[in-house]
Amino acid sequence: MSADINQSQDLLTRRQKVMAPSYRLFYEEPVEVVRAEGVWLYGPQGERYLDFYNNVPVVGHSHxxxxxxxxxxxxxxxxxxxxxxxxxxxxxxxxxxxxxxxxxxxxxxxxxxxxxxxxxxxxxxxxxxxxxxxxxxxxxxxxxxxxxxxxxxxxxxxxxxxxxxxxxxxxxxxxxxxxxxxxxxxxxxxxxxxxxxxxxxxxxxxxxxxxxxxxxxxxxxxxxxxxxxxxxxxxxxxxxxxxxxxxxxxxxxxxxxxxxxxxxxxxxxxxxxxxxxxxxxxxxxxxxxxxxxxxxxxxxxxxxxxxxxxxxxEQLIAHAAEVGAQLKAGLQALAQRHPIMQNVRGAGLFMSATMASGSVAGRVLNSLRRKGVLIGLAGRGNVSLKIRPPLVITKDEVTYLLDALDQVLATEA
Known part of the structure; x- marks a missing residue:
């Protein structure tokens, strides 16, 4: 693992040397990825990250x-x-x-x-x-x-x-x-x-x-x-x-x-x-x-x-409605248990929830990243969690996100 960290640090150093500073990376600990499939991103040592952020690969990475x-x-x-x-x-x-x-x-x-x-x-x-x-x-x-x-x-x-x-x-x-x-x-x-x-x-x-x-x-x-x-x-x-x-x-x-x-x-x-x-x-x-x-x-x-x-x-519009309903209901249930997260809103597979502050939202984002789940932030001051996975996300993968988020929110209480 230390060798892997060193390799990622070396890549980061090389990147900073040749790429303009306008390029920014997500997360306090940048995620190095070498391949992707469906809703999963994979690192150089096979570590994987559940992608609840990227709307670009709308039908899944590397379809x-x-x-x-x-x-x-x-x-x-x-x-x-x-x-x-x-x-x-x-x-x-x-x-x-x-x-x-x-x-x-x-x-x-x-x-x-x-x-x-x-x-x-x-x-x-x-x-x-x-x-x-x-x-x-x-x-x-x-x-x-x-x-x-x-x-x-x-x-x-x-x-x-x-x-x-x-x-x-x-x-x-x-x-x-x-x-x-x-x-x-x-x-x-x-x-x-x-x-x-x-x-x-x-x-x-x-x-x-x-x-x-x-x-x-x-x-x-x-x-x-x-x-x-x-x-x-x-x-x-x-x-x-x-x-x-x-x-x-x-x-x-x-x-x-x-x-x-x-x-x-x-x-x-x-x-x-x-x-x-x-x-x-x-x-x-x-x-x-x-x-x-x-x-x-x-x-x-x-x-x-x-x-x-x-x-x-693959009937992905109907799928977005069905799985999106599960995602929204799950987020609303978490908001009831964890008042630090409020006002769940969205449609289909584009969801958001307001956190107590931008700093809290940032901590949640980075804690989820350490658990292998990737989301984003949005809104003024980046105070809202932004959740918009590829449309091929499954109900089991939604449950995976909700469980991880539940654990992270508990640490913010």
Whole structure:
């Protein structure tokens, strides 16, 4: 074991020497991993960690069917969308089949950041306005534009960006609309016209805000009444995670003007997309062009198609609802036994719970890591536990997490 520790320390030293300090590691004791399968990560000596954090491998780490389709397409053809090839057409058709009929155009990118950046460009072009509303703990991407729309990073908001403060839950659905209308009023007072409301539809970076289902509708109505567009960022809630449909916005009975997606779309392979209304896409292309060399390449599309196949064949949306219900009930039971954990909330396999403080949440996170269970933190001050495993998690593995968390919470009493 000491040799293993020394090897990990040597790797850490090498990493720090050559990689920029902007790269950060999770946990007080960084986790070295050499392979992964399903919902388990494995270290160099065979030690294993139950993954209740990563939404990116949505159908499980190293899913054999996804790997097989990636390999087969890479052996056959990998090229961009300047040539006529079948995979991007089929992927666009499959994605649109999961969307409301009003959404009819697909643009492929490599990352969710690229998709969100393009969504802002399109919304500002379509409306001729500049104002954008985001939540005050949002994260929407890494570009210069989006860093100003991602307050959770601690960076200042960009020009013409207005924030709203999300509670952990709403007492009535109309409250979200009140927040959006308040932001619109502040914009108008500053002489700014609203172009878009951009939200992650599970509000993951805000600590998860899921209830009551339908609360988004009042905010969407408010931005539409003011002449702006609604952009649904589905990077975190998309691809069946909420257990109530393929997309998070479906829980709220709304039709976005633009939908963005990334990360889980390729189960870890870099592929992302923007979906919008045909009239918005048609007007945009009259004056601006968008081409992404790797966006929509044939290998990425084959991988994304394989992910859709697995979600359908393994019935992972229904599975997320069933296993998510067990997870939520188990967390609520723990909250009754351990008052230091409160306000369990979420949908499907995206759960959160508020701890007494950020320092307590950090201790719980690191204690679970030492027990071989990986979760994350979210919300202002990282005060909330963030639990969002690959959708193939089993009921036995949920029990494993709950038992470990029960033991850790007992030490915090």
């Amino acid at each position: 054999p069917y996804v790997v097989e389709r990636l390999h087969a397409q890479a052996l056959t053809l990998n090229t961009h969308t300047r040539y006529l090839t079948a995979p991007p057409v089929e992927l666009a058709e499959r994605l649109l089949a999961t969307m409301p009929s009003a959404l009819g155009s697909v643009i492929f990118t490599c990352t969710g950041s690229e998709a969100n950046d393009l969504a802002i460009r399109m919304s500002r072009f379509a409306t001729g306005r500049r104002g954008v509303i985001v939540t005050d703990a949002a994260y929407h991407g890494t570009s210069d534009l989006l860093s100003g729309m991602s307050p959770v990073t601690g960076l200042p908001t960009g020009p013409d960006v207005y924030t709203i403060h999300m509670p952990e839950a709403f007492d009535r659905p109309e409250q979200f609309g009140d927040l959006v209308q308040g932001a619109i009023a502040r914009m108008k007072a500053d002489g700014v016209a609203p172009a878009a409301l951009l939200v992650d539809t599970i509000f993951g970076s805000d600590g998860v805000v899921a209830d009551p289902a339908g609360f988004l509708a009042s905010g969407v109505a408010a931005i539409h009444a003011a002449g702006g567009l609604f952009i649904a960022d589905e990077v975190q809630p998309g691809f069946g995670r909420t257990g109530e449909g393929m997309w998070g916005f479906q829980r709220h009975g709304v039709v976005p003007d633009i939908v963005t997606m990334g990360k889980p779309m390729g189960n870890g392979h870099p592929v992302a997309s923007l979906v919008t209304k045909r009239e918005i896409a048609d007007e945009f292309v009259r004056y601006q062009r968008y081409f992404n060399t790797f966006g929509g390449n044939t290998v990425s599309c084959a991988v994304a198609l394989a992910v859709l196949d697995v979600i359908e064949r």
